[in-house]
Amino acid sequence: MEQERFDLPQLGQDPSRTYRLGIMGGTFDPIHNGHLVAAEQAYDDLNLDLVVFMPAGSPAFKQGKKIASGEDRYAMTLLATSDNPHFVASRFEVDRPGITYTSETLRLLKEHYPQNVELYFITGADAIADIVRWNNSASIAENATLVGATRPGYNLDKAAGAIDSSGIDFHVIYLEVPALAISSSYLRERVAKGQSLRYLTPDSVTGYLHKHQLYGAKAGKYAR
């Protein structure tokens, strides 16, 4: 696959400075305001230059589970991020065939960008707690700083214990994000019951998932 032709933002042009690129990794089934607030908080707190949202094409730990297509999840991510000048949605993982391994994504991004671009891989702290089971996790540690977004009151012991006992030199930053009380599964349940998603995800996402009748949505209901 020729990743150079892909929709990655340009970064690293000025060799006299360092750039910080956030990679927002997730299934985004569907994307919601918790993800958007987490990415905005990472942008501010970590002084990132840009955040690229990358829906996983075929998430490694969701094989055999029913999820919306990569095309639909990408479309909703694009809609949700389109009004923020420092957010970008990318097809980088959706278009890569096979299981989506983060190690491969980060390796390709490292190849793509000049050395003055640092990578920050942002995802849920629950997912990071499992990182030692991810494919080639040692190379993830070499290529990126991990950013684990948590709900307030989340117990970090599991994630910290897993990282500490891994013997791998992961660099992990945790961010507490109150808006992560929202979850994709909560949105899917509400859609299936015909309940409103207003204020939980951008209206454009609500419109899209009703128009395409995802998650048991009835076309037209709460489509605005």
Ligand code: NAP
């Ligand atoms: P998940 O297990 O569905 O998510 C675990 C928790 O983290 C959920 O509460 C989820 O909430 C939250 N979450 C997920 N992405 C988030 C984000 N970007 N920001 C804030 N919270 C987030 O995780 P997943 O979606 O399958 O995987 C997450 C990322 O890790 C993806 O990029 C995936 O490719 C990567 N991953 C890689 C491997 C591997 O390479 N072998 C294995 C596992 C995961 P919501 O459900 O509300 O999002």
